[in-house]
Amino acid sequence: MFFRALTTAFLTMIATSLSAETGKVSSFDLDNGLQLVVIEDHRAPIATNMVWYRVGAADEAAGKSGIAHFLEHLMFKGTKTLKPGDFSDIVSQNGGVDNAFTSYDYTGYFQRVAVDRLPLMMQLEADRMRNLVLTEAEVLPERNVILEERNSRVENDPGSLFSELRRAAMYMNHPYRTPVIGWKHEIEKLSLQDALDFYKTYYAPNNAILVIAGDVEPEKVLVLAQTHFGALKPSDNIPPRVRPQEPPHLAPVRLEFSDPRVRQPSFVRNYLSVNRKTGDQKEAAALVLLAELLGGSGISSVMGRELQLERKIATYATAWYSSLSLDPDTFGVFAMPTPGVSLRELEDAVDEVLAGFLRDGLDEDHLRRLKTQVAAERIYAQDNLDTVARRYGEALTSGLTIADVQAWPDVLQAVTAEEIMTAAKSVLNIDHSVTGWKMPQKPEVSQ
Amino acid sequence: MNRLLIAVFALFLIAMPATAQIKIQEVISPGGIKAWLVEEHTIPFIALKVGFRGGTSLDSAEKQGATNLMVGLLEEGTGDMDAAAFLKATEELAANFSYSARRDSVMISARVLTSNASEALDLLKLAITKPAFNQVAFDRVQGQVISGLESEKSDPDAIAGKRMNQISYGEHAYSRPREGSVKTVNMLTPADMLAAHRAGLSLDHMVVGVVGDVTAAQLGPMLDRLLGDLPKTGADLPENVDFAATGKTTVIDFDTPQSVALWSHKGLDRHHPDFLAAYVMNHILGGGGFGSRLTDEVREKRGLTYGVYSYLAALDHSNFVGGSVASGNDKIAEAIAVIRTEWARAAKGDFTAQELDDAKKYLTGSYPLRFGSNAQIAGALVSLQLDFLPIDYVNTRNGKVDALTLDHINRVAQELLRPDQLQFVVVGKPVGLQASQ
Numbered sequence: 073m074f075f076r077a078l079t080t081a082f083l084t085m086i087a088t089s090l091s092a093e094t095g096k097v098s099s100f101d102l103d104n105g106l107q108l109v110v111i112e113d114h115r116a117p118i119a120t121n122m123v124w125y126r127v128g129a130a131d132e133a134a135g136k137s138g139i140a141h142f143l144e145h146l147m148f149k150g151t152k153t154l155k156p157g158d159f160s161d162i163v164s165q166n167g168g169v170d171n172a173f174t175s176y177d178y179t180g181y182f183q184r185v186a187v188d189r190l191p192l193m194m195q196l197e198a199d200r201m202r203n204l205v206l207t208e209a210e211v212l213p214e215r216n217v218i219l220e221e222r223n224s225r226v227e228n229d230p231g232s233l234f235s236e237l238r239r240a241a242m243y244m245n246h247p248y249r250t251p252v253i254g255w256k257h258e259i260e261k262l263s264l265q266d267a268l269d270f271y272k273t274y275y276a277p278n279n280a281i282l283v284i285a286g287d288v289e290p291e292k293v294l295v296l297a298q299t300h301f302g303a304l305k306p307s308d309n310i311p312p313r314v315r316p317q318e319p320p321h322l323a324p325v326r327l328e329f330s331d332p333r334v335r336q337p338s339f340v341r342n343y344l345s346v347n348r349k350t351g352d353q354k355e356a357a358a359l360v361l362l363a364e365l366l367g368g369s370g371i372s373s374v375m376g377r378e379l380q381l382e383r384k385i386a387t388y389a390t391a392w393y394s395s396l397s398l399d400p401d402t403f404g405v406f407a408m409p410t411p412g413v414s415l416r417e418l419e420d421a422v423d424e425v426l427a428g429f430l431r432d433g434l435d436e437d438h439l440r441r442l443k444t445q446v447a448a449e450r451i452y453a454q455d456n457l458d459t460v461a462r463r464y465g466e467a468l469t470s471g472l473t474i475a476d477v478q479a480w481p482d483v484l485q486a487v488t489a490e491e492i493m494t495a496a497k498s499v500l501n502i503d504h505s506v507t508g509w510k511m512p513q514k515p516e517v518s519q
Numbered sequence: 520m521n522r523l524l525i526a527v528f529a530l531f532l533i534a535m536p537a538t539a540q541i542k543i544q545e546v547i548s549p550g551g552i553k554a555w556l557v558e559e560h561t562i563p564f565i566a567l568k569v570g571f572r573g574g575t576s577l578d579s580a581e582k583q584g585a586t587n588l589m590v591g592l593l594e595e596g597t598g599d600m601d602a603a604a605f606l607k608a609t610e611e612l613a614a615n616f617s618y619s620a621r622r623d624s625v626m627i628s629a630r631v632l633t634s635n636a637s638e639a640l641d642l643l644k645l646a647i648t649k650p651a652f653n654q655v656a657f658d659r660v661q662g663q664v665i666s667g668l669e670s671e672k673s674d675p676d677a678i679a680g681k682r683m684n685q686i687s688y689g690e691h692a693y694s695r696p697r698e699g700s701v702k703t704v705n706m707l708t709p710a711d712m713l714a715a716h717r718a719g720l721s722l723d724h725m726v727v728g729v730v731g732d733v734t735a736a737q738l739g740p741m742l743d744r745l746l747g748d749l750p751k752t753g754a755d756l757p758e759n760v761d762f763a764a765t766g767k768t769t770v771i772d773f774d775t776p777q778s779v780a781l782w783s784h785k786g787l788d789r790h791h792p793d794f795l796a797a798y799v800m801n802h803i804l805g806g807g808g809f810g811s812r813l814t815d816e817v818r819e820k821r822g823l824t825y826g827v828y829s830y831l832a833a834l835d836h837s838n839f840v841g842g843s844v845a846s847g848n849d850k851i852a853e854a855i856a857v858i859r860t861e862w863a864r865a866a867k868g869d870f871t872a873q874e875l876d877d878a879k880k881y882l883t884g885s886y887p888l889r890f891g892s893n894a895q896i897a898g899a900l901v902s903l904q905l906d907f908l909p910i911d912y913v914n915t916r917n918g919k920v921d922a923l924t925l926d927h928i929n930r931v932a933q934e935l936l937r938p939d940q941l942q943f944v945v946v947g948k949p950v951g952l953q954a955s956q
Binding site: 115118161184220221441445 | 559561562563564566602603606607610611613615630632659662663666669670671672673675774775776777779807809810815818819820821822823824825826845846847850877880881882883884885886887888890891892893894
């Protein structure tokens with residue numbers, strides 16, 4: 073009773089706060105195809121400049137895995153007017169922090185600076201969008217850097233090695249089966265020409281989104297964007313983003329992975345899922361809430377309560393769902409057994425919990441609490457507009473529109489218990505899944 | 520059209536100041552609790568952080584891990600609310616609470632909506648002042664901590680860090696893992712949690728930072744209600760200790776493709792008059808990522824690593840200069856040789872005016888970026904107070920950086936950097952690297 077009254081009170085308050093300038097989003101299209109998104113935050117004289125390219129690891133040619141990420145590194149190597157290393161030097165001499173990231177569906181670059189340095193950052197990004205210059209002297213050491221990055225992230229971490237195997241088993245045909253960083257034997261053979269070919273095809277205004285967040289006025293940013301990016305020539309050979317899709321999955325896949333570096337055994341399962349599509353985000357929204365209900369909030373979730381609190385057979389249990397991707401990603405469940413519990417017992421218990429959930433339905437009170445948090449997130453998100461900027465970049469490179477991003481909180485809020493259960497029944501299909509056991513050593517096999 | 524473009528562009532450049540002044544108020548509550556506050560009324564929520572000096576260094580050798588486990592249990596039930604009930608109540612209010620046990624402090628962070636701030640903080644008060652530490656929750660969280668400690672046994676970074684602390688700090692708490700060992704955590708009891716709570720969370724060791732939709736007048740009573748019931752005094756803080764490693768190379772054999780290496784030697788106290796000069800010097804040497812000497816030499820020129828860094832560790836009770844690098848087993852020896860060469864070169868005091876100028880531009884220009892969100896600012900307010908820095912530090916710090924001279928930087932490099940005293944710890948199967956006898 074006490075809580076219900078409070079919840080109503082703050083939902084009313086949220087409606088009024090949305091009119092504030094902080095968080096206001098504007099969008100423009102330049103004639104050469106560049107899309108500009110401006111997110112206002114006038115609390116401090118700071119701005120973030122982000123360029124997102126609609127290309128990622130899932131757009132690579134067969135045999136060239138890792139080229140999208142390799143090029144991301146090489147983008148700091150120099151242009152027709154800048155020497156290698158000048159880019160980062162100029163950013164840091166202007167008090168900026170910068171970095172870049174590569175995923176399956178996008179490659180992004182950003183600088184965060186005092187707002188009076190924003191024009192210079194835009195000039196630098198515009199320059200390297202079309203004028204990159206590469207020589208063997210920079211490309212070869214950088215390839216070694218990437219191999220060491222792969223060592224740090226993957227080869228030194230058995231959990232990451234296992235993730236790569238599970239992904240390759242999950243996708244029979246779609247390029248999401250290949251690691252973003254690339255397979256080691258293919259990285260070793262990537263060449264300067266591979267990088268340049270990829271660059272010339274994909275790095276152009278008509279394949280990019282410029283996202284500016286901070287203490288700026290949209291019309292002035294538009295003028296700056298026209299000044300710096302307006303003259304860049306579009307690419308005329310960007311392939312359509314039609315990737316090989318999955319054939320029907322007809323049987324459960326299992327992987328048992330052992331490595332002496334594994335100290336804690338664990339159980340994990342991924343189910344092939346659906347993604348948010350433009351104008352059609354309802355099922356994805358149901359799956360987001362399903363993941364929260366099952367495992368997103370620790371011991372108040374179904375898996376945490378039953379496996380950790382009641383049966384005491386897991387030290388940790390969770391569920392997750394990736395809603396934002398150009399092609400369908402997966403829904404996952406994970407659990408770590410308490411000492412003395414076998415992975416077989418744990419997997420059976422997870423299956424019982426999932427079956428029980430499908431049979432008995434969800435806890436309406438839990439769903440209501442989740443929606444309270446979804447509503448509050450609109451307020452909290454305003455505190456970190458870089459996160460909001462990232463959300464726009466990810467969405468716009470994953471086939472969604474600004475309207476889809478803005479509708480998303482309402483779509484989540486409107487999901488019904490029935491829709492969640494329907495989505496659950498559809499996604500939790502064992503024939504569409506890969507189950508993995510991670511162990512210190514292979515179980516003994518009786519002869 | 521063109522003229523219009525230029526006019527707007529110029530206006531844009533002039534109208535925006537390069538840095539902001541942050542208005543920090545000191546608030547003293549009616550009950551005597553001091554806090555630093557930045558009012559920010561544009562978003563209807565409050566970010567609040569409370570730090571307690573001491574942290575996991577208050578644990579004795581036998582009870583190492585008690586503070587970490589205690590902090591992990593704060594949200595696991597209070598009074599007649601069990602862990603699940605507490606979590607549900609938090610979700611009802613859409614509040615976020617988090618708790619962390621660091622080497623020198625315990626940190627509690629809260630994010631609450633203005634609309635229900637008093638209810639949310641009443642809930643947090645129960646977690647901070649009346650945690651239940653009941654056996655059921657204790658057993659569960661103890662199991663999670665042990666599971667994490669087991670996993671760390673095969674993590675090369677964790678293995679290297681633990682060995683470096685052992686070598687460097689003798690019998691002092693800094694020599695022991697923050698979270699304890701499987702052995703010590705297994706022996707802890709709920710009674711130890713009460714003792715760690717009584718020792719670690721007290722008003723005399725507390726600092727508070729608040730940013731958001733609250734006024735100074737509102738904040739005082741809010742703090743008294745939230746924190747006023749804590750004991751006035753806690754445990755004595757640990758003794759100071761000198762960094763004691765003696766410049767050897769320790770190799771820990773571990774079957775993995777890439778070796779991880781850490782290095783350290785004695786450093787400088789946070790309040791030493793040369794500290795800021797040392798900080799800027801280290802930025803040029805290896806603290807600054809791209810553009811730093813170590814990144815240029817080890818990564819950019821030779822492709823030996825993905826990341827190489829050095830840093831000044833200013834703990835509350837000791838200090839050291841440290842660094843880390845990771846390279847394939849066949850390349851780590853070369854990476855370490857290059858690092859030794861750069862360390863020796865820097866120790867001669869050969870930094871240039873250009874390097875210092877570039878570092879100043881970056882460090883002064885990027886400082887305001889640390890104050891971009893309410894949550895970041897609240898964190899900074901607590902860190903500054905834990906470091907005993909004055910309330911105007913945020914607005915005077917850049918002036919101090921700009922005033923540093925090249926002679927000062929080079930003198931500090933000569934005094935601080937000791938290439939012959941570098942202690943290395945390497946985990947992996949390094950090729951061509953000799954361990955010291």
